[in-house]
Amino acid sequence: xxxxxxxxxxxxxxxxxxxxxxxxxxxxxxxxxxxxxxxxxxxxxxxxxxxxxxxxxxxxxxxxxxxxxxxxxxxxxxxxxxxxxxxxxxxxxxxxxxxxxxxxxxxxxxxxxxxxxxxxxxxxxxxxxxxxxxxxxxxxxxxxxxxxxxxxxxxxxxxxxxxxxxxxxxxxxxxxxxxxxxxxxxxxxxxxxxxxxxxxxxxxxxxxxxxxxxxxxxxxxxxxxxxxxxxxxxxxxxxxxxxxxxxxxxxxxxxxxxxxxxxxxxxxxxxxxxxxxxxxxxxxxxxxxxxxxxxxxxxxxxxxxxxxxxxxxxxxxxxxxxxxxxxxxxxxxxxxxxxxxxxxxxxxxxxxxxxxxxxxxxxxxxxxxxxxxxxxxxxxxxxxxxxxxxxxxxxxxxxxxxxxxxxxxxxxxxxxxxxxxxxxxxxxxxxxxxxxxxxxxxxxxxxxxxxxxxxxxxxxxxxxxxxxxxxxxxxxx
RNA sequence: GCCUCAAUAGCUCAGUUGGUUAGAGCAACGGACUGUUAAUCCGUAGGUCCAAGGUUCGAGUCCUUGUUGAGGCGCCA
Numbered sequence: 001x002x003x004x005x006x007x008x009x010x011x012x013x014x015x016x017x018x019x020x021x022x023x024x025x026x027x028x029x030x031x032x033x034x035x036x037x038x039x040x041x042x043x044x045x046x047x048x049x050x051x052x053x054x055x056x057x058x059x060x061x062x063x064x065x066x067x068x069x070x071x072x073x074x075x076x077x078x079x080x081x082x083x084x085x086x087x088x089x090x091x092x093x094x095x096x097x098x099x100x101x102x103x104x105x106x107x108x109x110x111x112x113x114x115x116x117x118x119x120x121x122x123x124x125x126x127x128x129x130x131x132x133x134x135x136x137x138x139x140x141x142x143x144x145x146x147x148x149x150x151x152x153x154x155x156x157x158x159x160x161x162x163x164x165x166x167x168x169x170x171x172x173x174x175x176x177x178x179x180x181x182x183x184x185x186x187x188x189x190x191x192x193x194x195x196x197x198x199x200x201x202x203x204x205x206x207x208x209x210x211x212x213x214x215x216x217x218x219x220x221x222x223x224x225x226x227x228x229x230x231x232x233x234x235x236x237x238x239x240x241x242x243x244x245x246x247x248x249x250x251x252x253x254x255x256x257x258x259x260x261x262x263x264x265x266x267x268x269x270x271x272x273x274x275x276x277x278x279x280x281x282x283x284x285x286x287x288x289x290x291x292x293x294x295x296x297x298x299x300x301x302x303x304x305x306x307x308x309x310x311x312x313x314x315x316x317x318x319x320x321x322x323x324x325x326x327x328x329x330x331x332x333x334x335x336x337x338x339x340x341x342x343x344x345x346x347x348x349x350x351x352x353x354x355x356x357x358x359x360x361x362x363x364x365x366x367x368x369x370x371x372x373x374x375x376x377x378x379x380x381x382x383x384x385x386x387x388x389x390x391x392x393x394x395x396x397x398x399x400x401x402x403x404x405x406x407x408x409x410x411x412x413x414x415x416x417x418x419x420x421x422x423x424x425x426x427x428x429x430x431x432x433x434x435x436x437x438x439x440x441x442x443x444x445x446x447x448x449x450x451x452x453x454x455x456x457x458x459x460x461x462x463x464x465x466x467x468x469x470x471x472x473x474x475x476x477x
Numbered sequence: 478g479c480c481u482c483a484a485u486a487g488c489u490c491a492g493u494u495g496g497u498u499a500g501a502g503c504a505a506c507g508g509a510c511u512g513u514u515a516a517u518c519c520g521u522a523g524g525u526c527c528a529a530g531g532u533u534c535g536a537g538u539c540c541u542u543g544u545u546g547a548g549g550c551g552c553c554a
Contacts, residue, residue, distance in 0.1 A: 030513040045514095052511065065504095082514045106488060106504045108515065113546065114488070168553065205554095230552055231478055243554060339550085350550075403554060448554030461547090473545090 008042035014085045016075055022046060022087065023070045023095065025124060028107055029063050034080075035089075037071070043130050043277035047078065047086040059092060065107050066124055068096035112464050119468055119477050127285060130278035131457045131465055134271055138453055141270035142223055142244055145263060151219040151246065156206030158225065161198050162427060169229040170201035171239075202227035207444060208378075208431055210247035211407060214442050215434055221246040223449075231472050235461040236398060238450060240470040247444035253380070253389035253406040256443035257317060257366050260393055260402050264364075264452070265311045271456050272307055279304055286458050303458040306396075309363070316361040319369045320348075320387065326360065327352055347374045350399060357394045364401075365394045377417045378431075379405040380441075391445070398455055404445020411435040 005020050024039030024046075035048035048071055052060065063069065072091040078084060104118050105125070115122040122128045143153065159173050175195040176182065182190040191199040206222035213220040226243040246259065271279065283303040290298040301309060318326070327333055327342045332355060340349040348356075348367070357365050369387040372379070379388035393402035408414045414435060418425055425432070453465040463469035468477045 028514080028516085030516045031510070032513095033511060034513045034516085036514075047514085049512085078512090080512055080514070101487090101505060103505095104487075108488075108503055110488065116546095226554080228553075232552060233478085234550080234552095235548080237553070241554070400554065446554055451554060 006041040007037065007039045007044070007046045010046060010075070011042070011044055011085075014075055016077055016085060018075050019072065019090075020075055020087060021070070021072045022048075024068070026063060026065060026067050026069060027126075029065070032060065035063060035069070035071075037069070038129075040129060043126070043133070043281045047080070047083050048073065048089050049086050050089050050092070055089075055092065059094070062094045062097045063092070064098050064100055066103065066105065066121075067094060067098040069093065070095050112459075112461060116463055116469070123467070126281055128464070130275075130281050131453070131459060132467065133278050134275050134282075134457055135453050135465060137271055137275050138267055138456065139223070139242075139449070141267050142221075142449075144270075145266050146219075146221045146246065149219070151221050152213070152217045154206070154210060154213045154217075154220045154222050156203065156209040156222045156224060156245075158203055159196075159200050160203045161196060161200050162208065168204050170204055171227050171229045173200045173202060204228055205243070205446065206245050207247065207446065210245050210444060211431070211434060211442065214247040214249045214444070215438070215440065218250075219246070219248050233472060235463075236451065236454070238462055238466060238469055238471060241462075241466070242449035244447040244449055245444060247442060249440055249442045251406070251443040252441060253368060253391060253443060256404055256406060256445060257368065257391055260366070260391070260404065260445055260447075261315050261364075263447070264393070264401070267452060268307050268311050268456060272304070272311075279307075282457050282459075306458075307456065313363050315364040315366050315393070316356075317366045317368065318356075320367055320371065321369065323348065323352075323356060323367050327355065330355060330360070345371050345373065353394050353399055357396050357399075362396075364396070367392050367394065372417075375405070377421045377423060378407050378414070380408045380410075381413055381417075389443075393445075395451070395455055398451050400448075401451045401455065402445050402447045404443065406441065406443040409435055409439050409441050411439075 002021060004023055007022060007024060010020060010022065022037060022039065024037045026035055027038045027045055028034075028036040030036075033050050033052055035050060036045040037048050038045045050060070050063070070093040071087065071089050073087040073089040075085055075087055078086040080086070105115075105121050110125075115125065115128070123132055146153065174191075176189070176191075176193070182193045184190045184192075191197075194200070203226060205226065206224065210220055210222050222243070222245045224242065225240055227240055228237075229239065230237070232239075246263070248255070248259065251259070286299070286303055299306070321344065324342060324344050327338075332338055333342060338349075338351055340351065342352065347370075353365075353367075356367075357363070368389070368391040369382060370390045370392075371386060372381060372388045375388050375390045379390045381388055389406035391402075391404050392400050395401045408417065411432065414432065415425070418428065450462050450465050453459075454462055457465060459465050463471060
């Protein structure tokens with residue numbers, strides 16, 4: 001009797017007539033009689049019926065929004081329509097009273113921007129608790145997918161001494177006194193005296209280390225925090241985000257695309273199967289939001305229908321060259337609606353990607369074989385000597401979710417590329433060694449974890465799918 | 478980094494052509510309520526109109542600069 005039952009478990013197998021002890025936070029207290037109690041175990045609340053006549057007034061007053069309570073009682077079939085069972089309270093204890101005069105949250109709809117400022121309380125809302133339960137489910141599914149397929153989880157370093165990862169601006173890691181750092185004779189900051197005896201940064205990618213592991217363990221993946229000091233002000237970018245990077249020996253670009261598609265579909269399916277209540281809540285939330293919008297601004301499908309559609313249909317696969325040709329014969333191109341030029345050799349702009357995904361194919365699209373001059377040095381050159389075996393997976397509403405490639409395993413080609421792109425070869429000697437000594441074809445990609453959470457939860461800003469977002473000018477909590 | 482828009486009560490917003498005492502809904506607080514599901518009903522209180530400067534007899538309203546936020550773009554995942 002004294003043992004607490006979690007609400008999710010109680011609701012999954014309710015025993016009418018049994019006594020239960022539950023603990024949680026008051027989501028609503030209606031009619032001085034009904035508590036909607038949630039303990040975080042799931043999206044659904046347990047309705048508690050309070051015996052108003054036999055409960056002290058002082059105690060009743062403390063049962064307020066987001067107060068923490070412990071309740072013992074008997075489970076009965078509900079007389080109300082909103083739930084099958086409810087708990088008749090026999091003993092109520094206030095574990096943590098709330099002071100509503102000062103509490104910033106209210107039992108009503110609040111904007112995401114406001115809740116973002118109250119990140120220490122926002123997880124108590126229906127929306128954020130669902131988002132973060134799904135985020136957990138997704139990260140578990142990532143490990144399950146790879147473990148079941150025989151991949152090894154590689155812990156790539158967070159602090160890196162390599163500045164040749166080539167994925168963006170880096171955050172410096174140093175213990176030097178920033179006011180008066182030691183100087184060399186030439187006047188430059190002397191990082192030889194820094195903690196690691198050299199200049200170090202936070203990682204922007206675990207890919208190069210992933211390649212080291214793949215050439216020994218065969219199939220590996222990394223899943224860890226990644227840092228980019230880019231001044232990116234969008235709803236799809238974070239300065240600190242989590243990235244999943246599989247790297248597989250003997251895979252070519254087609255195997256790589258197959259893996260990416262299978263992996264993403266697995267993740268979506270896992271959440272559909274294991275988090276139906278949270279998805280249902282988020283789906284309803286979006287429909288609610290869109291009620292007041294014009295028809296053309298609404299999504300064509302609900303959240304759950306969209307997710308099902310994605311896993312039931314093949315992703316469209318198209319070469320960069322074909323994509324350019326398609327775009328050049330598109331209606332918006334002929335009408336001059338695109339802001340940016342469409343020309344072979346230039347990168348596809350967001351407006352072009354959106355047309356391909358949302359208008360032309362209406363499903364995820366994998367674009368492959370990009371011009372080599374707009375891609376990274378390590379991507380494998382194709383036979384045409386103009387393109388590389390690079391791929392981007394584009395999702396509706398979000399854009400690039402995955403970027404990957406087959407890696408250049410031919411030493412001479414790789415060296416030539418490094419020289420052409422003006423990268424210091426000494427920095428990468430260990431990377432070149434992988435080609436010199438027992439190398440092999442291999443491929444991999446990076447999946448932006450938060451972008452996946454964004455797609456699956458239907459949230460619109462990436463800052464609302466990571467507990468404590470770090471963006472330019474913002475590192476609170 | 479660039480472009481656009483916004484900032485008024487705890488929250489979400491309205492505020493006419495520059496004009497007297499800045500409004501509403503919700504939340505809070507006080508009260509009522511034994512079947513609620515965004516509970517409902519009655520009442521009370523709540524304002525440095527983002528900041529600084531300027532124009533004007535007079536600025537929430539117009540101008541300049543700044544700050545913060547949102548959306549879009551670029552960079553990418």
